[in-house]
Amino acid sequence: MRSPVLPLTWHLARSSGRRGLQSQLLAAGAAAVGALVLLMLLAAYLGSGVRADRTAWRTPEPDRHGTAVQALATTFVRHEPVTVVSLAQLPDRRPTPAPPGLSAFPRQGEVYVSPALAELLRKLPANQLADRLPKVASYGTIDAAGLASPDELVAVVGRAPTDPAVSEAADGSGLWDDGLTARAVVSGFSGGKPSVFTRSDQQMVLLGVGLLVVPVIVLASAAGRLGAARREQRLAALRLAGATPRQILAMTAAESAAVGAAGAAVGALAYCALLPALARIPYGIGTWYTGELWVGLPWLLAVVAGVAALIAVSAVSTLRQVASAPLGVAQQANPRRTRLIRLLLFVGILVYIRQSASGGDLKTGQLVALVMLFYGAFWLFGPWVVDRLGRIAGRFARRPATLLAARRLSDDPRGAWRTVSGLVLAGFVAGFFTVGHLALGGIDFGDRVAVPTANGATAVTEARTLLREAGITATVSAGEDDFLLAGNDGVTVAVPGGVEKIDAALTALQPLAGGRLPYGADYGSAPDRVAGDLLSDIGTATLAVSFLVATASAGLTAAANVLDRRRVYGLLRLSGTPLKVLDRARVRETALPLLVLAGGTTSTGVYAAYQLNKAAESTISTSGAIQLAACLAVGTLAMFVAIAGSRPLLRTVTGDPARSAE
Amino acid sequence: MSIVLAGYGLTKKYGSTTALAGVDIEVGERDSLAIMGPSGSGKSTLLHTLAGIIRPDGGQVLLGGERIDRLGENRLSALRRSRFGFVFQSGQLLPELPAEENVALPLMLEGVPRKQAVERARRWFAPLGLDGLERRRPGQLSGGQAQRVAIARALVVAPDVVFADEPTGALDQATSHEVIRLLTSVTREQGAALVMVTHDADMAAHCDRILQVSDGRIGTYDQFTVA
Structure with missing residues (x-):
């Protein structure tokens, strides 16, 4: 025989009048907000992973039988990092495939830039940025496949294998070089090491997710409790009419799940509609490509189903209290007292959290677990x-x-x-x-610029000349004792006058650094x-x-x-x-x-x-x-x-x- | 017997339905009046109109000779709080307040300090057979006990008129008689008038007078004397 639960649920829901509709609309609204927030969290988590993966090609994956030399370097303009990937096809080797975002492997003298960098190159004077790159008639464009964010500043430069920017480039072993420079012979661009600017994105999002999941669950469970009084009345009436507790629970679950699913579907639609707007919210390296924030249909459906299930469980658990003691709940005969054990457990958990955290060096997963435990304690x-x-x-x-x-x-x-x-x-x-x-600014190097170079003594004079020619007033010194040089030979230059002057100095001093790039305080403090x-x-x-x-x-x-x-x-x-x-x-x-x-x-x-x-x-x-x-x-x-x-x-x-x- | 509450030429319509069609009614001091009638006859509308809950379309309501049907909502609200008492079928007690605080609430709303309000509220418990139940919550009381607490709450402000709308509707026969006996006697002792809507002739018989309402009009008028 066909179960009467669904038809009866539908009939009662339809005939619940304006009051019933008010509760259902509120519950659906909460489900919509819950689903929207969950999808946003999921999108940020998955998207930051995708973004990190899309930067991995820039860090070379060494291959002894490789076909090209790849050098990663990082320079800063207006305190923002510019990733420069120099590529040189080795002679007599098979052609190297094109890096992501480029239509072909760059030939010597070709320069490809990201749209954001192209914009900046147009905007800033050449002596502050463009002169750091080889002069070309026009720049090629790196498309989205090679970028993690529309705001990323990336350049890919085709060079000769003998070019110092390839052959003498920093190999990432310096004190400040962590993730900012690397050099290796490669055969492709399947590197698995995300850029220093994106590698922590997902962990940080996970921390945010840990902090937000509980409030979202609270919201969904509040939605499930909506109309509890109406349901209690219905329970009493239906029990009198001969319905079994199981049928009543099933009806409650069906109704609340349907309302929750409808609301969550609206939330999912809102998420889809808001995707372009969400993509404009900067995080880490900048705004997002819309596609990075698309969680995919399976996740979308899972969130809708999850929110609906959460609301149904909340509604059923509320009703279960009524079903087990209908008179007590209906008349609230006894206050719902709380016991001292709660305080003792709270103190115990806090002590545990304090002891666990005092060791320091917690991984993100452990930190999230402790945050969840803290929430549980509260x-x-x-x-x-x-x-x-x-x-x-x-x-x-x-x-x-x-x-x-x-x-x-x-x-x-x-x-x-x-x-x-x-x-x-x-x-x-x-x-x-x-x-x-x-x-976490690290050491404050102020307005100093470091130029690593083999011969510090003669480099001082050359640096002064370069700066004078560029019209920059600065104090140059042999910087062997300067911590900014991290023990390397070179010169340091104090450049007063603000970030424009520093950018101009970084550009002017580039010929002095050989295959490396001059750097300032931004470089030294980048990871922090x-x-x-x-x-x-x-x-x-x-x-x-x-x-x-x-x-x-x-x-x-x-x-x-x-x-x-x-x-x-x-x-x-x-x-x-x-x-x-x-x-x-x-x-x-x-x-x-x-x-x-x-x-x-x-x-x-x-x-x-x-x-x-x-x-x-x-x-x-x-x-x-x-x-x-x-x-x-x-x-x-x-x-x-x-x-x-x-x-x-x-x-x-x-x-x-x-x-x-x- | 001086008239404490009166309604003259009261009319009220809900759409095309006439609930009151020119009702004249007078309630004297210490008077107890039962309003009876079939469902939809207009008896509850009459009670609500007299209590200042519903505004009549026509006619006037006088309390102590002063017209109250044109007062603003705030003044009407204050009037209901200080000069009227209400007893309903059920659900009028706040479930989270102990009985004594439920009774003290109208006094506190009138600005009486809490301690005094609770003390005054407690005085009602013994006469109404509620001794020892002061700290019980409504859910811990029987239906009859809860109604007696409601009576105490209605009377604690020393009202001019107590309105009771089917006060025994949720009680068994024996408890109903006990509650109505208490309601009529205590109301009279306090010098207040009682206007009660009921469909039960046995309950109505406890009142001095019974008014039959039919199709928004007062039908037969009988006078009873409480035995």
Whole structure:
């Protein structure tokens, strides 16, 4: 016999009226936001992997039987890195295949540049950039296949094997050369070592994903709990009509999964529509190619299915409590108390995290695991704090709104915690990232430029001549003791007057460096700066998404609470309770735990950032405190806006007191 | 007996349906009045109109001689809070508040300090047979006990009129009689009038008067004396 579950679910969903539709729309909206955020996270994770892979060809993969010499060099202009790949076909060897992004292997004298570099070459005076490359009538173009980002500055130069830029190029063994230079005989471009500028991208995204996954799950589970009161009523009515608990659970799962899937599908469509806009958000080396952020159809469908499943599980688990003790839940006979064991577990987990983290040198996976554990600890601790807060506030409350809020908190601490958990955890993210911006600038070499050259003594004179001819006033010295030269022979030049002068000096001094490229402070601090910039990018993105998700979650829960409690609100208003008292109670019910718990997590975030900075022997970001204050202000404001968003709903559901009485 | 609440020429329409078609009604001090009638007859509309919950399309409602049907929502709300008491079928108690705080709530809303409000609320528990249940939550009370808490809440502000809308609709027969007896007697003792909507003639019989409403009009008018 055909199961009646699906037809009956469909019929009940269709006939649930405006109130049912409101809940379903809210749940679908939450599913849409959840799916959108998850797809964005996935896109960033997969995309950063793709980007890293697309830079791997530039680092030569040695092959003793190779056909060409490949030299990777890095120079900086306006503090931005320019990757220069010099290629020389070896004589009497079979032709080397074209590198990615080029139609053919470059012939001697040919120069190919990325579109962003071509633009910069047009914009900047030749003596600041173009003169660092061989002079050509026109540049070839490196297309997207050879680039990780439309903003990347890359040049591929075809040279003779005897050209010093190939034969004497740095081989990556210098102190500052890590990932910035390399040289080898190659037979192709199948290198597996991503560029220094992209190799940490994916790990950093993973850290952000770890911080954001929990708020997204909170949002989806809040969506699943929407309309719980309506479902409870339906449960009672259907049980009376003879439906089995299994049928009711199946109906709930089917309805919530359908609503979740519809919402998630909208979120997926929004992701597709937003792809070009998302691709314009810079991360690490710059903006993205749209294709890099496309997760593919299987992942897209998996996320839609996952969000729908999450919402269904949340709805069924809520209903299961009703099914197991329908009377207790319906009448809320007993407050949902929390036990002291939560506090003990919380302390235990924090001690474990502290001990695990104090060893330092954590891999990203371990760091993410610890962050998840920290979230788990707060998930245990949060309701306990809310319960105690409710009891304390209940004891001392003088006004009706505070009393109502306090009693609500201690009546259902887990529910109250769910409302604020997103923002509370976002507080940790804010505390960690704003204060934790590592000042990993390394050694400050100021405005100095180093020119590695074999004969430092004569090079001083040559350097002065080159600089004079270029119209640059600078102080040249034999730099054997200068740390910027890292023990190599050469000269160092102090170039006052800003980045334009430094760029001009780097260009002017190039003939002096033989096969190498002169470099400045940017070169020496590149890996640290990359890490610092990535952390900053991830921090900003994580913060923005955290607050978005947490605000959506809080707004949704607030709206759901109004819908679930419409009758009692209506009757209270009918008996003369002013709307503002009900509204104040709702606000206090959220504000009280938020202030205490978000304060706690933010402080923990600051402490974690302080420890991280200490371990990295770095200083705390000086602007962090201001950013943190701004984040807290924005977060608090967002929360109140989210709650205020359901005020019209409260007004509507209590607007017809006569209906409440019936 | 002086008139505390009166409605004259009350009319109310919902679309093409006439809920009240020119009703005149007077309620005196300590008066108890049962409004009966079939479903859809307009009895609840009449109660809500008298209580300032619904505005009539025509006619006027007077409380202590002052017209209240044209007051703004805020003033009406304050009036309902301070001069009226309400008892409904169910669901009027806040599930998270203990019984004594549910009773004290209207006083706190009127600005009475919490300690005094709770003390005044507690005084109602023994007379209503609720001694020892002060800290119980509504979910931990029986239906009859919850209704008695609702009666205490309605009376704690010393209202002029208590409105009861099917107050025994969710109770068994024995408990219903007990609750109605308590409601009528305590209301009278407090000097308040009672206006009760019910479909149960046995319950209505506890009131001084019974008003039959049919098609938005007052039909038969009988006068009873409580035995």
